[in-house]
Amino acid sequence: MRRALALSGGLALVAALGACDGDDAATGATTTPTPTPGAVEANAVVDWVVDGDTIDVIIDGVEERVRLTGIDTPEIAHESSGDRPGNDAECFADAAHEYARALIDVGTPVRLERDVVARDDYGRLLAYVYRASDGIFVNYELVRQGYATPLSIEPNTTYAELMVDAARDAERDDVGLWAACR
Template sequence: MPRRAVITVVVLIVAVFAARLAAQRSDRAPKGVAGEVTRVVDGDTIHVDLDGTDETVRYIGIDTPESVKPGTPVQCFAKRASAHNEQLVGGEDVRLRFDVERRDRYGRLLAYVYRVGDGTFVNAALVRDGYARTLTVPPNVRYADRFAQLQRQAREHRRGLWQAC
């Protein structure tokens, strides 16, 4: 095989691998708004510094047991869910991805949250590990089926709140 053909084949192979790697990374940390977590409120709510503005962010598609809701007693597994959320995102850089509605009636940003460092999809991780249940509120339903599948698996394997509560 002529040298020019070998070089062309090598360049094509490298280009294919580079494109696949870029696609994998874009799946893990999609485009959106980036910021730093400044405070974890509970299992499904955080504060994020977005370009100098402190925003309260509520995770889309999930609900963790209540630990700080006024007038509501602390629910089973609430403290563990909050602590796990702190471990996942406390002080971390995150990327927020939005669905159809960007804010709820309380003015909180509604987002799918990803850790920038490793691309962990936080909403999904909390459901998968049994720290959260699914909560589908149309029109924000992009990952509703995925969350439902993760919840079924967590329940079947008695992970987290599915064993404790």
């Protein structure tokens, strides 16, 4: 995972940052949006699952690389190439990759929804991903089942609080990387 903080420390930092979003100053209540379950209209088809938080999709005949917004999964192993050094897989990376494939394998129709910023510094689309057949919120499921941790980067924080809550539940239930990577 792309952070120097330990998982629990990182979660605490993200929780603190996420707590700033969605607060109603008048009532003190939070206004975290929640996705609506059920089938959704697809606007892309999965072409490849790169790793736990990155996929390639086809949109109107064009392939796009998509980074799932609001989450971070452990890094899979990469071989060195050119001037880029390789790295070993992080704890639970292969499991996160496999779980992402189980949710949205090649050929799966999906709905991509963006937040405020559409692309990252690498040109990847930033999106919340929903499986079209049943509306499963893939980003959320990866966190809730313990395959990812929250990663909120302003201004794309629509579901930051939801992701932090999902991570707390996964950690409490001792599932996924919370059980395997202590």
